[in-house]
Amino acid sequence: MCKLIEWPDYDQADAFRFNKVINEPDFLPLYVVRQLAQAATLVRVRRGKLVATPLGKSILSDAKRGSLLAVLFHLAFWRMDLSYFGRGLLGSWPQADAGVVLWSLSVCANDWQSAEKLTRLCTIPEAAMFSETWDRTPYAMEAKILRPLLWFGLLEHRTEKVPSGRFGEHHSYRKAELFDRLLAFDVQVDLSERGSALKAAASAARDFTRVRRGIAHPRHAAEH
Template sequence: MIGFRKLSDDQPTLQLSPLLRAAHRTMQYADENSGIGLTATKAFQRKFVHWAVEHVDWPRYGPEEAFSVSKVVNEYEFPPIQVVHFLLLQLKLGRHYKGKFLLTKKGKDLLNSPGVLFDQLIPFFLLEVDHTSYACLDERPFGTWDVWLNVMNVELEQGLTERQLYGLFYGNGPDWDNAGWRVLAAFSSYVLKPLEWAGLISVHEVEGGSRRDWMCFKTALWREALRLDTGDEVPNIVRH
């Protein structure tokens, strides 16, 4: 079973969620600027996308990365904002009207309620969204969030590499430099990336390692927000 605890609006660990931060700042921008302009295909206009690149503070994707190839970035080239746009519409926190994205009354009511916004946004994003829809691969790993989260709740307490995490569920063998890279990539994009975007895990490049060496750790938000069946099995580790 997966449960999400209700978090108060002043819960400091909410700041650890990149997706919550991006959604909240998008909503603030829409409120303060009488909406966000849309293109003919109903994507956010570049003016806002460029602002978002500068202000949402997305992990490993700031202005330097975004504008390294081109000085123009469209919504589809900044997947986090594309996902935020989709989520706000799906959850009826925003709507399209006369060429603009506008907040609904429900959206405006949540502008000053980050705890409630988290409760609306993150469980839906993590458990209901098809994460292949914004990934480079259209493959998803075999398994369920119930299994992935409950196993990680115990095994990820002191951190593991993404390959070690994959091995917990599917065995060792696949690596980025052999024929198994696709299944490893599918697991990373379908499971680990959404958890990082939600702020439930943090991902760090291993110092001195190769480009594909990444360590994953549970965040304080994981411990505050998630209620899982394996909660009593988590090792009691002293943190300094």
């Protein structure tokens, strides 16, 4: 499996450098794919092995394959707990506001933006976050929203070395073409009561975020 899976911005040699024995959690791409496949009931464990369910076998047909990306995307952002990828940082924030964050990204991420700026522009901060000496919000945003979107092909990513130091990089993201093809939004903002409007939107995020089915990943479309 290590040789079969290609994953954006994933250095397999670097990830395996300190592991002589490779377990599934050590190989992030396989771990993510397995979690999604099980959440979608495409596979199940039988006698210690993963086997395809009837649904998993049927989804491979041309008629149903187009809906697979939308189903997995919906499960990832509204059913799975993505805090694992942020090591529990800030609990469910900002995934709990996924609809608001995705809509904001659709407006703010047309050009390259840093993870810090996208965090300020696209999330709803909580009061407790302002009392901390270290701003952890960009790291939570990147781990639970930006990188998963990169994995799905909805964002592009680039890094730049920090000029003033030997170590560290600036991470920037922008929308990929697939973002606007896959996601649609139905948003109404009352500017006279902006605060309450945003809170209402956050509490009903799924109501205005529509994941279009029948959209193939650009790479898969090219193969067909």
